Amino acid sequence: MTSGSNTNTSVQQPPFPIFDGENYDIWCVKMKTLFLSYDIWEFVEEGYEEPENVEILSNARKQQLKETKKKDAKALHLIQQGVANPIFPRIINATTSKEAWDILQKEYRGTLKDVAKCRA
16 A cells, blocks of 8 residues: 655656747747756857867867867757757758857847847
8 A cells, every 4th residue: 555645756847949930039038048057058159169180189178179069969959959840951951059059040030129028
C-alpha cells in the first residue's frame, strides 16, 4: 500500500518558443531570455573568432576554443529547434549561432518600436 503523499517535485518545462513566421519580435525576446539562462547570449549576439592556425595554440587555448565552439553549437541548436520546418531552410547552411540569428533578424525583425513593446 502506498502512502497518500506525493513527493514528486519535478517542475514541468514551459513549451519551447517556436517561430512560425509570425510575431518574430516576441519570439526573439523569448529566445534571448533562453540564451541568457544558458549563459550563451554573447555567442548569438557577437559571435566568436576562430584562429587561422589552431595548431600553434597552447593546449589551454585549444581547450578554451573547444568550449567556445561547444557553447556556440548549443546556441545554434536552440535556434534550429526554435523555428518551424518551413522557416528552417533559411538557416540550414548557417554554421554559427550568430549567422543563423542574423539571417532571421534580417528577414523578420520588425521596427525598434515593436521590439521595445515586447520588452515592456
